[in-house]
Amino acid sequence: xxxxxxxxxxxxxxxxLVRHIGLTRQDRKLxxxxxxxxxAVTLEEAVAILRLGQYPAGKCHELLLHSQNxxxxxxxxxxxxxxxxxxxxxxxxxxxxxxxxxxxxxxEQEQERSLTVLDQAAGLFRAAAAYxxxxx
Numbered sequence: 709x710x711x712x713x714x715x716x717x718x719x720x721x722x723x724x725l726v727r728h729i730g731l732t733r734q735d736r737k738l739x740x741x742x743x744x745x746x747x748a749v750t751l752e753e754a755v756a757i758l759r760l761g762q763y764p765a766g767k768c769h770e771l772l773l774h775s776q777n778x779x780x781x782x783x784x785x786x787x788x789x790x791x792x793x794x795x796x797x798x799x800x801x802x803x804x805x806x807x808x809x810x811x812x813x814x815x816e817q818e819q820e821r822s823l824t825v826l827d828q829a830a831g832l833f834r835a836a837a838a839y840x841x842x843x844x
Contacts, residue, residue: 710810712825714801715751715771718794719832725786726836726843736785737840743781744837747774751830754804755823763808771802785840 709717722744754767778795779788804826811819 710822711801711804711807712822712829714797715804716825716829716832718797718801719829719836721790721794722786723832723836723839725790726839737843740782740785741837741840743774743777744833744840747771748830748833748837750774751804751826751833754807755826755830758808758811758819758823761812764805768803768805771798771804775799775802 750767750770754764757764757767775795775798778798779791781791783791807822807826811822
């Protein structure tokens with residue numbers, strides 16, 4: 709699995725997790741939703757930059773920071789163990805800037821396929837955030 713596919717796998721896992729959120733305090737849910745939205749924004753910005761054929765400087769570091777803060781940001785909402793597992797996976801796949809090198813020079817369809825995977829991940833993080841905001 710490449711970095712994009714790992715990130716999509718993490719997003720799918722989070723989306724599945726949030727459907728089972730218990731009676732977490734509303735203020736914690738909002739903080740967790742903000743974190744998930746921030747993660748989505750990082751991915752969306754990286755994809756937009758990559759679509760322009762530019763290097764997404766700083767996006768690796770943003771994803772690394774998300775991985776380092778994941779447990780404290782959402783562990784009490786989605787489960788400490790699960791948050792730690794996804795944080796470790798994100799830490800292993802945070803080097804999204806390498807995608808620039810991987811897709812440069814490839815046919816446009818192939819580039820778009822790689823970027824669509826990250827779009828899907830961002831969408832799932834946004835959906836998870838929305839679900840957390842409105843969950844009972």
